[in-house]
Amino acid sequence: xxxxxxxxxxxxxxxxxxxxxxxxxxxxxxxxxxxxxxxxxxxxxxxxxxxxxxxxxxxxxxxxxxxxxxxxxxxxxxxxxxxxxxxxxxxxxxxxxxxxxxxxxxxxxxxxxxxxxxxxxxxxxxxxxxxxxxxxxxxxxxxxxxxxxxxxxxxxxxxxxxxxxxxxxxxxxxxxxxxxxxxxxxxxxxxxxxxxxxxxxxxxxxxxxxxxxxxxxxxxxxxxxxxxxxxxxxxxxxxxxxxxxxxxxxxxxxxxxxxxxxxxxxxxxxxxxxxxxxxxxxxxxxxxxxxxxxxxxxxxxxxxxxxxxxxxxxxxxxxxxxxxxxxxxxxxxxxxxxxxxxxxxxxxxxxxxxxxxxxxxxxxxxxxxxxxxxxxxxxxxxxxxxxxxxxxxxxxxxxxxxxxxxxxxxxxxxxxxxxxxxxxxxxxxxxxxxxxxxxxxxxxxxxxxxxxxxxxxxxxxx
Ligand code: SF4
Numbered sequence: 001x002x003x004x005x006x007x008x009x010x011x012x013x014x015x016x017x018x019x020x021x022x023x024x025x026x027x028x029x030x031x032x033x034x035x036x037x038x039x040x041x042x043x044x045x046x047x048x049x050x051x052x053x054x055x056x057x058x059x060x061x062x063x064x065x066x067x068x069x070x071x072x073x074x075x076x077x078x079x080x081x082x083x084x085x086x087x088x089x090x091x092x093x094x095x096x097x098x099x100x101x102x103x104x105x106x107x108x109x110x111x112x113x114x115x116x117x118x119x120x121x122x123x124x125x126x127x128x129x130x131x132x133x134x135x136x137x138x139x140x141x142x143x144x145x146x147x148x149x150x151x152x153x154x155x156x157x158x159x160x161x162x163x164x165x166x167x168x169x170x171x172x173x174x175x176x177x178x179x180x181x182x183x184x185x186x187x188x189x190x191x192x193x194x195x196x197x198x199x200x201x202x203x204x205x206x207x208x209x210x211x212x213x214x215x216x217x218x219x220x221x222x223x224x225x226x227x228x229x230x231x232x233x234x235x236x237x238x239x240x241x242x243x244x245x246x247x248x249x250x251x252x253x254x255x256x257x258x259x260x261x262x263x264x265x266x267x268x269x270x271x272x273x274x275x276x277x278x279x280x281x282x283x284x285x286x287x288x289x290x291x292x293x294x295x296x297x298x299x300x301x302x303x304x305x306x307x308x309x310x311x312x313x314x315x316x317x318x319x320x321x322x323x324x325x326x327x328x329x330x331x332x333x334x335x336x337x338x339x340x341x342x343x344x345x346x347x348x349x350x351x352x353x354x355x356x357x358x359x360x361x362x363x364x365x366x367x368x369x370x371x372x373x374x375x376x377x378x379x380x381x382x383x384x385x386x387x388x389x390x391x392x393x394x395x396x397x398x399x400x401x402x403x404x405x406x407x408x409x410x411x412x413x414x415x416x417x418x419x420x421x422x423x424x425x426x427x428x429x430x431x432x433x434x435x436x437x438x439x440x441x442x443x444x445x446x447x448x449x450x451x452x453x454x455x456x457x458x459x460x461x462x
Contacts, residue, residue: 007314009052022057032068039067046119052335054275058299065287065296066278072288073154076104082232085156088170091354092372093160094285099245100233106288111143115437116330137169138408139329139437144173158232159184165191165378168409185228187221190214192379204374205356219369242364253357255297256283262304264345264395268313270304273344274334283354319343320457323397330439341454345395348388352376381414385421398457402432429456
C-alpha cells in the first residue's frame with residue numbers, strides 16, 4: 001500500500017493496517033501523532049469504532065490533532081501557560097488569547113461532542129439532568145457536569161463568555177455554572193440589526209452592514225476583554241500584539257477558505273464530509289495549537305490539490321450536492337450522508353464569522369469587533385439565510401439539509417425561515433432533521449428522509 005494509493009474511507013480496523021503501511025514508508029508525524037485506535041484507550045472515544053476516516057496521512061494528522069486536545073491543554077498547564085475558557089462567541093476571544101504568548105484558549109462548549117465521541121459512557125447528559133439542566137436544553141448542557149467532575153478538560157484559570165445575543169440554552173447553563181462556583185467574565189454582544197435610514201453604518205465581513213453604534217459597543221467590550229486577558233497573561237494585549245495575532249488567525253482562515261473552495265467546488269469529492277467538518281472546526285480556537293492547525297490545514301490542502309489534479313475522488317461523480325446547515329451532534333451522520341448518495345458542497349456550522357478573513361487595514365480591535373458582529377447567530381435567521389443562498393449558488397448545491405439540534409432554543413423558528421428563504425430564492429428541496437448525540441436508533445427514519453431528498457434531486461436531474 002503506498003502513500004499515494006487512491007483515496008477511500010477506512011474503518012478503524014482498516015486504519016490499523018494503513019497506519020502500519022505508512023509507518024513502513026517513513027511516515028513523519030508530530031509529537032501528538034500515532035495510530036487512531038489509541039484514542040479509544042486514552043480518551044474512551046468509542047464512537048471511532050463507528051466512523052470511517054479518510055485514508056490520507058493528512059487526515060490522520062487532522063484526527064490526531066483533534067483527539068489529543070485535552071492532553072495538549074494539560075501539558076500547557078504543566079509548562080506554566082494559563083488556560084482561558086472562551087464560551088459561546090466561537091472564534092473571537094481565542095484570536096485575542098493566542099495573541100499573547102503564555103495563554104491557551106479553548107471552548108468548554110466543545111463538551112457538546114463528548115456524549116457522541118464516548119457513546120454516552122461519559123454520563124454527562126444524565127449528570128446535567130441532576131444539575132437541573134434536562135433534555136429541554138441542547139447537548140451543550142454536557143459542559144456543566146464536565147466542569148464539576150473535571151474529567152474531560154482542565155478547568156481554565158479564566159472563563160470569558162459572551163452575553164446578550166446568545167441563545168437561552170447557553171445563557172442559562174453559563175449562569176448556572178457561575179452560581180456553582182466558576183466565576184465568569186461576561187462581555188456583551190448586541191443583537192445585530194440593520195442600520196436605520198441615514199444612520200451611520202459600517203461594513204462587516206460576510207457582506208453585512210451594522211450600525212456604527214453597535215460596532216463601537218463591541219469594540220469597547222473587546223477592549224475590556226483585552227484588559228482581562230492582559231491581566232491574566234501578566235503583559236498587556238497591545239495593538240501590535242493583537243495585529244500580529246489577527247494576521248496569524250488569518251493564515252488559518254485563508255487556508256480554510258482555500259480548502260473549502262477546493263473541496264466544495266471540485267467536480268468530484270476530494271475529501272469526505274466528516275474531515276471537512278473537523279477541519280472547519282479548527283477555525284474557532286485552533287484546537288489549542290495555532291501553529292499545528294496551520295500545518296494540518298496546509299497538509300490537507302496539498303492532499304486535496306493532488307487528488308483534484310489526479311482526479312482521485314472518494315465518491316461517485318454523480319453524488320447529490322448537498323449544502324449542510326448546523327453542526328451535527330452525532331458525527332456519524334456525515335459518513336452516512338455519503339453512503340446514501342450525497343456529497344457535501346458547502347456548510348454553515350454556525351460560525352461562518354470565524355471563517356471570514358479579519359480586515360487587516362483597520363485598527364485591530366475595530367477589525368475584530370466587526371468580525372465578531374458578523375456572527376450568524378447574533379443576527380436574524382433571514383440574514384443568515386442570505387449567506388447560505390449565496391454559498392449554495394457558488395457551490396451549485398442541489399439540496400439543503402438543516403440539522404436540527406435537539407432541545408436547541410435557537411432552532412425554534414430558524415428551520416422554517418431558512419427553509420422558506422432557500423426555497424423561494426433557489427427552488428431547491430430542503431429538509432430539516434433532528435439529529436441526537438447518538439443517531440443509531442433513528443437510522444431508519446433518518447435514512448428514509450435523506451434518501452427521499454436525494455431521490456427528489458435525481459428526479460429533477462432527469
Ligand atoms: S442552542 Fe444552539 S447556539 Fe445555543 S448552545 Fe445550543 S447549539 Fe449552540
